[in-house]
Amino acid sequence: MAGVSPAAASNLAQQTPSPFSFSVASTRWSSRPSIHLSNVFLRFLALVFSFVSALSLAAVSPNKETQFTDYPEFIYCFIVSILSFIYSVFQLFKGICDIAHRGILMSDMISDYTSFILDQLVGYVLISSSSMAIPVIRHAQLTGSLWRAAITSTTISFVTSLIFATCTLLSGYKLCKRIIW
């Protein structure tokens, strides 16, 4: 922008009044690596957090009287964390394949559509499951270890849903580029 004349600069500002316009002004291929890398990083974070969320519920000592399986809300939370973990493993694997060999798993078009829809879906379901666990933590008489596990799992599920919300932004951006270009 340093060498642009004032008239051209104001014209440019009218046409693309966006802080993200640099990634569009550059070519498609040069903007790919940074998006791919941040995508892989976010997928890795989501994978770790989903795993910890599921593990913290599953690791409650089985000798105690109350298990997390006594509460349907915690089972829901557990299943959602497991599904989110599996989905993150798949996305991480695909992301690494994309960086290494540029897409051997499925076509870019199908992958962009399914990623966007599934990211959105997993984000909503994670928010829903962590919200649903909160009243049970508040009202039910939980034992100490189950209470701690539920708090940990719910908090981490909430953070994971934020990560998926960010992934949705990235995959939505990739999808929009595909639709428009």
Add this chain to the structure above:
Amino acid sequence: MAGVSPAAASNLAQQTPSPFSFSVASTRWSSRPSIHLSNVFLRFLALVFSFVSALSLAAVSPNKETQFTDYPEFIYCFIVSILSFIYSVFQLFKGICDIAHRGILMSDMISDYTSFILDQLVGYVLISSSSMAIPVIRHAQLTGSLWRAAITSTTISFVTSLIFATCTLLSGYKLCKRIIW
């Protein structure tokens, strides 16, 4: 776009293998009315549903022993419905202004960004509030009228969150067009 040569047009068609490419191939202004109209329709639906969701909780007879205000989860649900109602009123008003006078409230750029962020946020918060009410409905000993009101409110909140998810897609699409064009 009208003066594009056939070779360039076929090249463009190869690059955009998408069912939505018609709205991009046409000019920006001609694709506007349908998006604007569906936007206004969705905002109107969201407005009605948020209002009914809040009303069904507020209309529980105040003579009964238990009120919805005894349960923080229902208060959360009520507040979220009211906020979603106010936001829908604003968006509906803006949508009608856009159709009538093409934007007198705020600049298109600010409106696209805030709409996308707030739609996303309201969708997540609505999912969260309706999920949080479900365990209370299951576990707490609610009176008949409050139980019915809570079921109604939760169901309608859930439907409203689906409407907001669709609004997010529309406003995300508008935002992407702004970023890329």
